[in-house]
Amino acid sequence: MxxxxxxxxxxxxxxxxxxxxxxxxxxxxxxxxxxxxxxHPEGAFFVGISLLEDPAPLVLSDFNGNILARQTMPLSRDPGVIAGLIADALPKLLSGRKDAKRKLYGLGVALSGFVDERQANCVQSTLLGWQDVPLAQIISQKCGIDTFIENDAKAVAVSEKLFGSARDVQNFSVVSFDDGIGCAHFIGGKLYRGNHGGAGEIAHCTIEPGGSPCRCGKRGCLDTVASLKAIREMAKAEGLSCHSIEDLETEAARGNAAAVRVLHRAGNALGLAIAHLIQFNDPGMILIAHVEGRFDGLFGTVMRQTAEANVLPRYAGQTPIRTHRVDRDVWARGAASIAAHNFLIGPTPN
Amino acid sequence: MxxxxxxxxxxxxxxxxxxxxxxxxxxxxxxxxxxxxxxHPEGAFFVGISLLEDPAPLVLSDFNGNILARQTMPLSRDPGVIAGLIADALPKLLSGRKDAKRKLYGLGVALSGFVDERQANCVQSTLLGWQDVPLAQIISQKCGIDTFIENDAKAVAVSEKLFGSARDVQNFSVVSFDDGIGCAHFIGGKLYRGNHGGAGEIAHCTIEPGGSPCRCGKRGCLDTVASLKAIREMAKAEGLSCHSIEDLETEAARGNAAAVRVLHRAGNALGLAIAHLIQFNDPGMILIAHVEGRFDGLFGTVMRQTAEANVLPRYAGQTPIRTHRVDRDVWARGAASIAAHNFLIGPTPN
DNA sequence: ACCATAAGTTCAGGAAATAAACAAATCAAC
DNA sequence: GTTGATTTGTTTATTTCCTGAACTTATGGT
Structure with missing residues (x-):
């Protein structure tokens, strides 16, 4: 310092x-x-909420990122209703911890969509059907707690920086691998959100020019080939009865050519996107956080091989690509870490 | 502040x-x-040297980035010889400006290759055949001036941030378009060099999987399709007699299908790389600095169309892509701005 | 037992930022 | 024109906070 x-x-x-x-x-x-x-673990407490699933999980986190309590609430698309549901759920979440109630210094919300740099307004969310919603203000008025919102992948990145395996890494990217694919960059020890909040939106980078149509309007987006949802759909299109990566890996190991094809295509796409990430940004680490799926089989091998094969040979193997299986609470924990980050560092200047 | x-x-x-x-x-x-x-223009003076061509240009720059004098010296691959040649060339460069001599606060060198974050050592340069050369120290000992070295594209980016059209932009990327393709990112108002100094090396991102072999060892690198050198070679392979983009544009306008093909392929590749840049990093501006070539013809149109067509439709057109024809002195001017930046801001902490 | 080494504290001196009052330069309204 | 509102820019006393140097504490090595 x-x-x-x-x-x-x-x-x-x-x-x-x-x-x-x-x-x-x-x-x-x-x-x-x-x-x-x-x-100090008991120096401050934070609440995190994920609006990515229904029911929406709420967690109480201490200053070390440990989850002390867990609740759920129904998901709503109405900001006012959400604020009310949170206010209702808080007492249960904090029950029996009077120090947590006293030292509750912030509340964070993770959602799918774009958030402004003040971490206050949701600029746009397809999933929630929102456009310029001042969610942070609505919640903080209802609950009386400092509130910050953030994109899901960016929240996970902050969580990894504060409490996870990226604590000492200045430059890294987190790829969140789930039904969709998200990504966020830490650059120079700070979250980089991009000029329109769109930094890290690798899901819609064109990875198979002229490929399958994507819900975004383009074709061949990474999301149409490598996400869990895409893998399930490709498996279905190949006439396979199994859906999950686990089952596909088993089938592939048995020599099922269709399963091998699907895993190859998906792993190849993800690997190429990661190679681009390395070539463009030269991060010190890439962290793939996945809730489901496996990266120790064919899929992961193809992903790593493609990533290695498509970066400058001089750099091949220089950037650690870590895969990290996480539980369903990542998003809520990430949300809590956004609140913790704002308490620790304060709002970004400029 | x-x-x-x-x-x-x-x-x-x-x-x-x-x-x-x-x-x-x-x-x-x-x-x-x-x-x-x-x-104040006359508040400080800097010298910039480009090791990208033979003879190597040296310029004297004032504090506003204006070039006051210009010299050349033979290019060498021997660091000691280079230091000596610079020491010899300095008196001529400064002649007749006693204030410049007194207020000469730094010297910058631009080169093709990787530079460490202290801007002192060349980690590797294929062009110069170097590996871990402490060039800054060698030159500053010989000349008695604070010396900093930098990668060519990164030097141009700093120059654009200090003196050019990116003065007020916090996040932007500069693409240098010449015989090769370079790129550098400014993120959060600071040059981002990446964990191994490799941020921005888009030349070797795979843009045509399985495409032509590249001198880096891979295939289908952007450099093999979109650089001036690649365009010349593709034109030759198509049996065209013309080499320059200008001539190809003329031919294409006349309806020459081969010329159209070459320009399309190159523009498409560069556009796709730029789309990836936008999707990955969401910069506030992309600045293409080119010494030769034209971006107002078919090549530029295809580049822009492909870039627009391969970003999230929501973002299409949101990121200004500016092309900027520059003279041969950009590299030397960029080098001088590296010295100016170090005088203004000082070395990066951490 | 002694010394070398490094962590951590104390405190006087000093550098630098702030707040608040003030001076200066313009515009808008009557 | 004159007056008042408005904003820029300066001055100065006060406060805050950092540094440097000496000192204390705790350990390992010889």
Whole structure:
């Protein structure tokens, strides 16, 4: 942070007194051992909500990203109704934790769509049918808590940066692999949202020119070949009875040519998109977060091979591609981390 | 900058006294008019050198990016020889400008290859046959001037941000279109170099899977289809006698099917790469800097159409794609701006 | 037991930002 | 014209906060 030893000493003392930091382990070396500091788990609490599924999950998260409680509420497309449902669900979520109630410093919402850079307004969401909805304001007025909203993939990226495996990586991209494909970039240690909030929308990059029509209006989007939904549909079109990647992998291992074809085509598309990501942005890590599916079979192998084969040979293998199976709570946890990030760092300047 | 009126007042006064800033025009409005400040052209001078051609151009630039003098020197692959040649060329370049000699605050070098984040070492350059060459140190020792080196496209991007049409754009990408294709990103107002210095290397993204072999070892790289060199070679392969884009455009306008084919293929490839750039990074502007060629004919039209057709329809037309014909001095001017940037902003922290 | 090494604290001195009052320059309205 | 509103830009006392240097603490090595 460019501060002297003395300044850090004072700031750390204050933050420990505030209950935000606490001393963890000591590290031995030459000389007096260092005492490591970390966020105090009970220093602050946040609520995260995912509007990606029905019923919508709500989680209570501590300052280390641990989930302390979990609730669900029905999904609605009406912002006012959503705010009311959240307000109703909060007491149950916080019940029995009076410190959490007192130190509840923020609320985050993850949704599919575009969000403005103030993380306050939903500019557009096809899934929710929204256009310029000031969701953060509506919720914070109803619930009396600082509220921030964010795109699903970007929320997961922030979560990985704050609490996950990307803590020490300055530049990385998260690919969220589910029914649809999302992506978000961290650049220079900060979330990069793009000039219109569209950075990372790799789902609709053209990966098979002239390929299958996409719901976006174009053809050959990555989403039409590599998403879970696309894989299911390709399997169906091939006349296969199985739907999930797991089943397809089993079939492929048995030598079913149609299953091999589907997994190859999907893995190839995703691998090419990741290769482009590496060539364009040279991230320090690519993290694929998937709720379902497997990346240790043919699909994953083809994906990795294609990714390696389509970057400058000099760079092949230089960018770690990690796959990370996550539970259904990623989105809600990601949402909570958006609130935590705003509490920690504050709103972005400019 | 997050500073109070009073603080700005004092800082501005000091900088004007130092000769770095000066008052330019006054702007009328309600109340007392504002006095705009700008860098004083004669507040600082920089030298820029391009190692991209033989003979290598050297320019003397003022603090507004204007070129005051120009020299050339033979190109060498030996860092020590280069340092010596620069030291020899400097007196001529500065002759007759004693203020420039006194206020020469930096020297920049543009080259084709990878540079580390301290802008001091050339990690690798195929063109120059280098591997981990501490060029900045070698030159600064010989010449006694603070020296910084940078990749060619990244240098042009910094130049556009400091002095060109991207002054007020926080997020943009520059595509340098020449014998080869280069690219660099500004993100959040800062040059983003990537984790290995490879951000923006779009030349070797696979744009025609299974296409022509590339000197990098892969196939179907953008460089094999859309660069000036590739266009010349495709024209030759089509049996056309003309080489330049200008001639091909003339032929295409006359109805020459082969010329149309070549321009279509190249424009399509560049357009698709730009579409990917928009989908992945959502920049506020894309600036194509070209020394030769034309973008107002078939080639440019196909490029723009393909770019528009391959981004999310919602975003089509939202990202300005500007083409900008530049003279041969861009690289040297860009190099000078790297030195200016380091004088203005200082080295990147972290 | 002693020294070297590094972590962490204390405190005086100083650099730099702020707030608030003030001065200056224009426009709009009467 | 004159007056008042409005906004820019400056001044100065005050406050905040950082640094440097000396000091204390805790460990490993010899």
């Amino acid at each position: 460019g501060l002297s030893k003395a300044a850090m000493s004072g700031i750390a003392r204050d933050l420990i007194a505030l209950g935000v930091l606490h001393e963890t382990e000591t590290v031995q070396g030459q000389g007096r051992p260092s005492i490591l500091l970390d966020l | 997050g500073l109070s009126k009073a603080a700005m007042s004092g800082i501005a006064r000091d900088l004007i006294a130092l000769g770095v800033l000066h008052e330019t025009e006054t702007v009328q409005g309600q109340g007392r008019p504002s006095i705009l400040l700008d860098l």
